[in-house]
Amino acid sequence: MDDLLISLDRQNKLMQVMACILDIGATLLANGAEVMRVEDSVSRMCHAYGFKRADVFTVTSSIFLSATYADDNILSQNRRVAARGTDLEKVARANELSRRICACPLPLEELKEAVRGLDDAPVYSxxxxxxxxxxxxxxxxxxxxxxxxxxxxxxxxxxxxxxxxxxxxxxxxxxxxxxxxxxxxxxxxxxxxxxxxxxxxxxxxxxxxxxxxxxxxxxxxxxxxxxxxxxxxxxxxxxxxxxxxxxxxxxxxxxxxxxxx
Amino acid sequence: MENTVQIITSFFASAGFALIFNVHGRKTLWIGVGGALSWAAYLFVNDVTGNMFMSLMMASAAVVAVSEVLARKIKVPVIMLMAPMLIPMVPGGALYYTMSYLVRDENAMFAESLRSLLLQAGAIAAGIIVTTSVMTNFFAIYYRVKSKKK
Structure with missing residues (x-):
């Protein structure tokens, strides 16, 4: 039972990491990036966080992610993108964040902070x-x-x-x-x-x-x-x-x- | 004279659209220059060959080639440079005239402008498609060769 509790806590953490990764993917998709860039970024970030397999499927307004962690835990999440606009500054920032994560994965709290920071991208008045x-x-x-x-x-x-x-x-x-x-x-x-x-x-x-x-x-x-x-x-x-x-x-x-x- | 006016205005059109798409900083200026140069390329090829399809295709191919290279240099998404630079080529005029001849029951003129609209849209699409696939394959091979050398 104890063992199960620990793994549940861990699973919860992994799900939160996946949610952050999907947030970045959704930001790319909602602001005018191509599908290939979304799928590529999401799967690269998953690999950076230690998932050994990541299956991403993106259509115009949804991202489906199913990922296998190093210990054979299989997790999956979807994200629906409600409204699509054009904000290329946000695309550039999300892209940069994803590059940074692939080079050096951030701890969960910092990751959440960075994802929240995407919404602060400057806009013209x-x-x-x-x-x-x-x-x-x-x-x-x-x-x-x-x-x-x-x-x-x-x-x-x-x-x-x-x-x-x-x-x-x-x-x-x-x-x-x-x-x-x-x-x-x-x-x-x-x-x-x-x-x-x-x-x-x-x-x-x-x-x-x-x-x-x-x-x-x-x-x-x-x-x-x-x-x-x-x-x-x-x-x-x-x-x-x-x-x-x-x-x-x-x-x-x-x-x-x-x-x- | 007319050509000069068009080249100058296409600079402002591209740069303006870059701002609408929320591009910041000095990139906006370069996008404007790219838009103006590609329109100049269109006018030049059109002058030499007299073929609108050919010249639009060449100009959009040039835009794609430039933005694919530049985007990798300054590490921004290709679409950020490409979309606003292509704006002056968008066939808004043909779209309007097609619609207006249709409404006014001028069938011969409607057919003519619809043909021109499809031709222009097709030329731009062809330029984008051909150049994008060539460029992405080129860079894939280039990076593979480069990483093998190390």
Missing amino acids: ERFRFLLYGGIAAVFTVFFGGTLADSLAAGLTALVLFVAQKLGSRLRINSILLNTVCSGIAALTVLLLCRFGPGQNPDKIIIGNIMLLIPGLALTTSLRDMINGDTLSGLMGFCEAIIKALAIAIGSALVLYGLGA
């Missing part, structure tokens, strides 16, 4: 991102051949777009519907700005704003997943990106069609 949106749309409008007046209108529209996106995600609207609504709002704002404001070429201004909505990172990641042999995740990500692009097109199409522009 809301105000900066707001202005950034305007700047990028203005730049893209010029890139696609718009005039300076157009770029001013695009900047203003992007500020509206930013607010709409923020409101939508606060209301927890489904992301595909959110894309449709946002591109619709952007198109409407552009038409208004062209009639009563500085806008001259509505098409160039709308394109400048569409560029902000197109899921560029998701497309790149899904292509890389497919090349790495993670065809399933790759295809799922690819489909999601295509559906989002269609949603964006439909949103502005509805407005343009409705107003007969």
Whole structure:
């Protein structure tokens, strides 16, 4: 009985280590890393902590880990990643932490501390991102051949777009519907700005704003997943990106069609 | 003139998207330079060959090659450099025009711009796929040879 208690305590510790490792993997997956990087990091970290075998399977939103410890204890845990975003600073930090752990495994408490530290990655302030949106749309409008007046209108529209996106995600609207609504709002704002404001070429201004909505990172990641042999995740990500692009097109199409522009 | 404007604006577009993706520090600047150079490469190849598919494929291949090498040098994930650098090539314009011709019932123009949209997306995907697989295999062999020598 005594022997069993000791092994239970030990098992508990091992499970906690696995939970931390999965936290790092989930941080990678949730912020835009490829499936291969997640699987590779998780299995390397398991080996660093003395597991002699680690089977990891990752699909778009879940990580399954089953690991055998040196004393033939077999443990397994899953992790579901609820929301996926793009925060490449977090990906870089989680990646760096995983490299550090593989070089020299940290004790459990320090490991927990380091995992908690991942959430403190610096982010740009809301105000900066707001202005950034305007700047990028203005730049893209010029890139696609718009005039300076157009770029001013695009900047203003992007500020509206930013607010709409923020409101939508606060209301927890489904992301595909959110894309449709946002591109619709952007198109409407552009038409208004062209009639009563500085806008001259509505098409160039709308394109400048569409560029902000197109899921560029998701497309790149899904292509890389497919090349790495993670065809399933790759295809799922690819489909999601295509559906989002269609949603964006439909949103502005509805407005343009409705107003007969 | 138009080309210069496009190259300059693609610098800001790439760097801006790097900031949106929460990239920090001097990397942002280099990502902007990479975006501008790859767009310049696109314009150059397009000028020489006149083939849009070819030039987009070359430009996205260049982006992938540069980011695979650079990412290993400065030890960051490849995707961090690659995704924002590819942004100026994303066919947002073609997507918009395809949609707008469809809504306006201009079937000939719709077919033409849909063809162009698929062509552009396909070219970028082809450039990424070919170069990524070549580069990852190259580095796998390179590291194996290097570790054997030690």
